[in-house]
Amino acid sequence: MAPNYANGNAYGLPTSSYNNRAANTSLAETLLSALQNLLRQGRRYWNGRGRIVAGNLAMQGAHHVSRNLVPRRLLSFPHLLVALWMLVMLYGERWTFTSKVQSCDWDHWEKWPAGATPHRLIFVADPQLIDPHSYPGRPWPLNPLTYTITDNYMRRSYRALQKELQPDTVMFLGDLFDGGREWSTAHGGFEEPEWMKGERPADEAKYAKQWSKKYGEDFWLQEYARFGGLFYDNWRLGGLFPGKWQRGKKIIPSLPGNHDLGFGPGVKPMVRKRFSAYFGETNRVDVIGNHTFVSVDALSLSAGTHQKMERADLSEIYKPVHDFLGEVKGTKRRLAAKEVRFWRGESEDLSYNHKVEDISDASFKNLPSLDQGEDGPDFPTILLSHVPLYREPGTPCGPLREHWPPAKPPKGQTTPVKPDMRNALHISAGYQYQNTLTEEDSVRLVKSIGNVVHAFSGDDHDYCEVVHSSSKDNVREITVKSLSMAMGVPTPGFQMVSLYNPIDENGKSLSRDSKPTLQTHLCLLPQQLSTFATYAVLGILTVVILVIRAFLVPALNLQPFALDGLPPSNGAVLPTHVKAKFEADPEEGYGLPTSGHSTSKFLSARTRGRGASITNGAARGNSPNTKSGKWGWGETRGPRIEIRRDVWDGGRSDGTLWQAARRPTWRSALQSQTALVGREIWTTTWRVAWMALGFYAYLTYKG
Template structure:
């Protein structure tokens, strides 16, 4: 007789054998030992955490942990790790590594200087790169987008620029990098710590309606602190990777420079509506907006043309705009002298002389001192003249419909009529639109463009931004036939499918006085457009691979029952350890009550079964004791039971399927036989259930692993 605390099978409820659910996914001994240590540690930790919880809650937590650990053990076997869904995940990993990492290095490497530079043998050119319109995404960019989509857009666009710029530094090692404005998208909207940031009365109502409704929210939520966060974010993308290009400059170069002080209309505003406090803040953190730099024996003149445009605004006669355009006009009045001083200082450096002014140490009477012959860096007509490069955010003026050339992505040039060899003019689709609107103007006014060229002097080339797409042209004689390149945006969110940057190689060898050496090349500047990956094409590849993955997994699911393949999905009945509810049995022994109704005494068929042990829950203990008592009651017929482990004449009961009889005499000449109880309909349902589980399990497994890896790549930047 089994004791009252037993489960009826001869085992006490506290000493039930532990069920094994490896299902052919067995692990080696070392892994089992590690798992046991982990189980022990986790259980101790949970005991401490849930020390004040009741037993039921502690048992529930432990049950969930054990289910998770059991599932992990099954998934860590070799057969499972090398299963088809995981191989498909490995393919996805390679594709995403290419699309999110390797393709950037490949594209930038293809633009290497040696692939397109054409200088004399032994030349040591200065290598410079222009980056235009990063315009990092902020709350102004897509104010109507919902919360999950907007942060994702910010992360993807930031990562695109970070990866591109990182490879730019690693692969190309530029000596100088210039930014051509529009560093932020909403920089002009974020309030400063000091100064009046409100729109002037005459300008209220000029905003587009989709911006006007957000204005109060922007001014309330986004101020100086937010701008500082955006400044740090810009630095994280473009400044932190500067040393990846090397600490030392290239051969024969003075040093490496990064200059990002040229503002755009998204940084300050445009023309009469420039925010002067925003410009003061921009100057404080990025440097003087109007400046002269001598780089590679060329003079680069950066001009704040968004402020200059206020001088030719239609509002100039109605309101005082001098605080906006005054500083840049003062700069242009003295820019030629500033160029001469900068050139002389550079020549002195290469000559080995003292770069700064040196005064004689002597005492003179103030009334007799000679002020007409003071030391100066401005040698006037004796000063050497370097080729001058103009940098402006807004492109110079051109006639409407002036074509931009074949490298423009928005629209290719119009096809000339038969027999015409020159470009079609006007070609409005291939041109930069000569238009303006709230806080923007696509090109400078004719007056400002001519004034820039005349004031600076000796301008051989101009580079601009703002348009986001490439445009190259030679201006008219009134603008001294200056060649201008409008540089592509480096951002993937600026409406141009293929972002890029402009590479410039400078070579102008000089003597000790700053004059070109005999035999120097007539053209001292060469350019090359470097195109970056099309992120939209990358996403299309992901979408195509996603559809193919689903199709392949569905096809495999249908082949599992047909070709008897190893299923990936675990059987639902064996996915987790058995519950505490005892199975329902039917009578086996002839002497049991109801046995005559369930079993044919004349049947010769027998069956055997293995009974998995189950842990008895407190809620099921009474039911187990009742079964034990029934199992030990005397047999009416006095027969001795031979089933089970208990010392009783009435052993455990199992469910016996009702087999059916079939007659195959007509087909095979036999006398008939037994067939399984499962019908064709039930087998069909079982097959479809297997296919459905395979489709869901494999698709879900691939989906969450791929998304997790993509999220990790996005997080790492």
């Protein structure tokens, strides 16, 4: 019985499956055959002409390099311009940072009594590392280049800061990242609530879904490592030991900004937990230089007074900071007491009596405590908040603000103009930001903390110094400039703070006449845009100078820089004649030239009727053509030399190309000089350009 192939083939497989397998097998065999054929052709080419071409290119490259590595070329005018470019770029990319920071040295502005040992602290505000959130519409090559340039600027500034100033403490004032709040967490809880959807600006909204899918916990960790590479790795450049009579070197980056967490109701608790897990508690108290620094997460605090309180329960956001402020005075006193005990040579922690008693008789009312109440030591307190405290609109920021200097007061007026809307910090709010805290939150901060003598903040990117109203205890506040060159302020900077508060054995200040225990100084960094403008001007001058020089070369008969048209210095790459010695043929009665003659010359005149030829330097047999004629005429008459065009380029590379002499005319002379000028302009400009750009790329790569 014949097999039934109605639903299959002879192999028992369905027809469609069999055909697909056959098609796949055929395609694989075709690709394999094509690959094998390509390899064979490549091997054949290499064993034939490829090896010769490669050798020729190597010889020409070596010859070209040898022609450039001579003193006349190395010390030529274009290379002097390259040296100038290198010096200018070294100053613009390296030395100017050191120079600027050196001008801010502590000794230049500190005014403490002789023998004082101040604690030296530096505030860094808004490094705000550029990321995909910063310029979402930019194409791929520009964004990485922007990351590199801005990171290098901060790295060079921070390195100079550490090497030259060697601060005892470095504290950050928030906005460590630009899009930190946008990158999802590993444990969920990242989605925005319904009542906040639709508030994102239109230019960001179209990228929000992409950010949520493409960037997450792994990307945030990469950004954390990037921050560490900039600031943690270079922190040790300032030395591992603090100044005299200081307790230790510290770096404290735990204060968050709205770009790290969001603002008010937009703060996501899971994002805040991630931030505090890697940078430290967002609400904290530190005793530094006999001063108490209180860092407050004002972003979460703002949720407690936000208008959206009526639409949702935001207690999960603001409750931790409310709890912190409720206990902060006691925390301050306990930490101050520990500091005083340390300087007295005592144990910082209390020691308890060890005894055994029945739990029903145990009393916890009279336990010893470091908090001695209002009578305990309490150092001058410094409030740190990423968002500035509230002030009336138009409150001037002072002469150090870069955006707009103060308005000139009318004739006879000695006080600053108020309101001064241009010089003032602009008070506004929007999606995930608010330029100042509310009046309610500002008063709450100052009153809850107590004994606040100074406040420092960030967020605005420019400098602003104000003295607040009596409702906020007339606290002086400085908003610190951003360290980044990409924050809209041409001149970045950082704030230097010198702390000197000698105390007695009970923690009371020994400073007489209530003199300030804190001095500050704004240190300005280089203007990167000015550096780029310098490069642009130098580039234009370089081209102009090279064009002028190119016209002077034929006019003054100067040595041209371009190798085209120059006579060969050490002969050609390949020989122009070959010396060879051949034995005479006694039967024919004539011989080939001896070693003293060139093979390019005619053979001896004692020839017979049949011609002879030479191919690749070897003698060939007599030609069967018996027609008479002069040597070198006709296809089969006379000696022939086969020139391999893939080996010899006709003498173009070394200027030995033979041409018949012709009488020069004014037109040909003008064309020759014009060609020489054109070659000089192109060759010298290209040489300076690629060497200068290569050096800049090296400096950029090294950071």
